[in-house]
Amino acid sequence: MGILSGLYTGISGLQGQGEAVSIYGDNISNASTIGFKVSRPEFQDVIAKSLKGLLGGNQIGRGTRLAAVNPVFSQGSVIQTESSTDLAITGDGFFVLDGIDGQSFTRNGALHFDKDGKLINADGYKVMGFQADDKGKITSKMGAISVDRTVVDAKKSSEVNMFMNLDLHADKALEFDPKRPDQTSHFATGVTVYDTAGTPHTVTVYFNKSEEGVWTWRAMAKGEEVVDGKKDQMYEQAKGRLVFDTDGRLKEQITDRSSFQFNKGALPDQNIRFNFGDDKKSGGTGSIVTQYGTASETYKTTQDGFTAGTLAGLTFNDDGALTAIYTNGQNMNLAQVALAKFENPEGLFKMGQNRFRESRLSGAGTIGAPRAGGRGAISAKTIESSTTDIANEFINLMQAQRNFQANAKVISTSDEMMQEIIQLKRN
Numbered sequence: 048m049g050i051l052s053g054l055y056t057g058i059s060g061l062q063g064q065g066e067a068v069s070i071y072g073d074n075i076s077n078a079s080t081i082g083f084k085v086s087r088p089e090f091q092d093v094i095a096k097s098l099k100g101l102l103g104g105n106q107i108g109r110g111t112r113l114a115a116v117n118p119v120f121s122q123g124s125v126i127q128t129e130s131s132t133d134l135a136i137t138g139d140g141f142f143v144l145d146g147i148d149g150q151s152f153t154r155n156g157a158l159h160f161d162k163d164g165k166l167i168n169a170d171g172y173k174v175m176g177f178q179a180d181d182k183g184k185i186t187s188k189m190g191a192i193s194v195d196r197t198v199v200d201a202k203k204s205s206e207v208n209m210f211m212n213l214d215l216h217a218d219k220a221l222e223f224d225p226k227r228p229d230q231t232s233h234f235a236t237g238v239t240v241y242d243t244a245g246t247p248h249t250v251t252v253y254f255n256k257s258e259e260g261v262w263t264w265r266a267m268a269k270g271e272e273v274v275d276g277k278k279d280q281m282y283e284q285a286k287g288r289l290v291f292d293t294d295g296r297l298k299e300q301i302t303d304r305s306s307f308q309f310n311k312g313a314l315p316d317q318n319i320r321f322n323f324g325d326d327k328k329s330g331g332t333g334s335i336v337t338q339y340g341t342a343s344e345t346y347k348t349t350q351d352g353f354t355a356g357t358l359a360g361l362t363f364n365d366d367g368a369l370t371a372i373y374t375n376g377q378n379m380n381l382a383q384v385a386l387a388k389f390e391n392p393e394g395l396f397k398m399g400q401n402r403f404r405e406s407r408l409s410g411a412g413t414i415g416a417p418r419a420g421g422r423g424a425i426s427a428k429t430i431e432s433s434t435t436d437i438a439n440e441f442i443n444l445m446q447a448q449r450n451f452q453a454n455a456k457v458i459s460t461s462d463e464m465m466q467e468i469i470q471l472k473r474n
Contacts, residue, residue: 138423
């Protein structure tokens with residue numbers, strides 16, 4: 048009986064090592080598969096009987112069996128590419144896919160947009176993420192990532208922020224003449240604003256020192272751009288005063304009027320607030336617009352309006368946010384890639400096509416944003432390479448081959464012993 052047991056023991060070894068060769072061969076064949084994770088065979092011994100029963104000891108084995116084929120979820124190398132939709136996960140997590148067979152997960156970030164603007168993988172499965180609202184703020188609503196805002200509407204200017212210094216030593220005797228504003232003002236600076244139709248207009252702000260520590264400013268537009276205006280003339284649209292303390296800091300800012308009457312389809316009475324910084328009356332330091340004994344100078348001017356724009360490009364950041372870049376210089380978030388994290392990723396069920404599915408062993412995935420809750424970061428224009436180490440797999444392959452040969456020797460030896468027993472009767 049022992050000799051026959053040796054035959055079956057050898058057979059179990061042949062089967063196990065043959066399966067190991069298949070596993071190592073699969074690893075080698077996927078050396079170029081994006082996001083592929085190598086698997087390893089895990090064997091267990093098989094016990095035939097125990098000569099001492101429950102007392103243990105003197106136990107005879109009956110060979111081996113392949114207990115599990117477990118993927119090793121180590122980090123693959125991140126490789127730079129030229130495609131803006133190629134994404135790599137650095138750390139834990141899986142991309143969430145939705146297709147005809149339901150939800151699945153992958154580490155393969157070779158993605159692209161289809162004809163409907165949906166972000167998909169090579170097999171057409173939609174990549175899921177968190178949607179953005181109309182203002183570009185990422186929400187908790189899940190859905191397929193898509194480009195559905197190819198045009199951004201125009202926005203009228205409602206505020207102009209100015210950072211500047213006005214010369215303390217300016218001659219306050221200069222009388223302002225709206226017909227000759229450039230010759231009768233102490234200082235002037237321009238800013239582009241947008242009307243309610245998104246049309247840009249150049250507005251010039253003139254400054255006159257009316258008394259010590261007090262400046263009057265006037266925002267004027269060209270006559271051909273305002274209602275009932277005349278060409279080559281400037282028309283006042285807003286006016287106010289700036290009051291400084293003896294330290295040259297802005298003490299108070301006062302707006303007397305602001306009503307822009309742009310023509311060519313714009314709505315009338317557009318109010319644009321001219322903000323000269325954190326004046327002391329409002330609780331600020333008064334250091335944005337100052338009155339020092341140096342030449343009048345504008346450091347920076349900003350405003351919040353823009354014209355309409357069309358989609359010019361797309362980009363992903365390290366938070367996985369898909370941002371649309373428009374021809375008017377505006378950027379807006381469209382969605383954020385979602386990542387699923389599992390307590391036991393080795394327990395995921397392989398589906399082929401670089402995809403996994405939840406199983407009882409893996410547990411349910413927790414879906415959230417990249418770089419949150421222990422999830423990895425997203426790198427754009429990169430892909431994660433296979434974790435196959437060719438040299439290591441060749442060594443494993445040779446070892447499995449030697450083990451196979453050794454088990455074959457067990458079978459041939461057992462066979463020779465059986466032949467000897469048969470010869471005993473003949474003799």
